[in-house]
Amino acid sequence: MEEKGEVEYARALLEDGLAAVEGDNEHLWQAWASLEAREGNAALARKYFDASLAANEAHAAAWHGWAVLELREGNSRRALELLKKGLKKTPSAYLLQLEAAQLYAKLGDKSSARYHFARYKICCALLQ
Numbered sequence: 001m002e003e004k005g006e007v008e009y010a011r012a013l014l015e016d017g018l019a020a021v022e023g024d025n026e027h028l029w030q031a032w033a034s035l036e037a038r039e040g041n042a043a044l045a046r047k048y049f050d051a052s053l054a055a056n057e058a059h060a061a062a063w064h065g066w067a068v069l070e071l072r073e074g075n076s077r078r079a080l081e082l083l084k085k086g087l088k089k090t091p092s093a094y095l096l097q098l099e100a101a102q103l104y105a106k107l108g109d110k111s112s113a114r115y116h117f118a119r120y121k122i123c124c125a126l127l128q
Contacts, residue, residue: 010035026056030065037069045069060086060093067099079103094123 014032018025033048046069052062063086070079083100086093101116 007035007039023051024055026052026059026062029055030059030062033062033069034065037065037072042069042073058089060090060096063087063089063093064095064099067096067103071103076103076107080107091119092123092126094120094127097123 011032014028014035017028018032021028023029029048029052033045033052036042036048037045046066049062049066049069052059053066056062063082067079067082067086070076070082080100080103083096083103086096087100090096097116097120101113101120104110104113104116
C-alpha cells in the first residue's frame with residue numbers, strides 16, 4: 001500500500017469489518033494495528049494492538065507485532081515486557097520465543113537467550 005488512497009481504503013475496510021463483528025475480532029484489530037505501525041502511527045497502533053488483545057489475550061501475532069513496534073521505537077524493555085506477557089498466554093508461540101531469544105541476546109542475557117532459543121526449537125519441532 002504505497003499510495004495514501006490505498007491506506008485509506010484499507011482503513012475503511014478494517015473499520016467496516018470491525019463494525020460488522022461489533023469490534024470483537026482480534027485478527028482485524030491486529031491487522032489495523034500493523035497497518036498503523038507501518039504508517040508511523042505508533043500511538044494508534046498501540047491502541048489497536050491493545051484492542052486485539054482485549055478480544056483474545058492469547059493472540060500471539062498481536063503480542064509479537066506490538067513488541068516489534070516497541071523495538072522499532074527504541075523501547076527494548078517494553079518490548080521484553082510484552083513478549084513475557086505473550087509467552088505466559090501462549091508459551092508455544094514459536095515467533096514469540098524467537099523474538100524473546102533475539103532480544104535477550106541483544107540485551108546481553110545469554111542464559112535467557114539460550115533458554116528461549118531452545119524453546120523456539122521445541123515449538124518448531126511440534127509444528128512438523
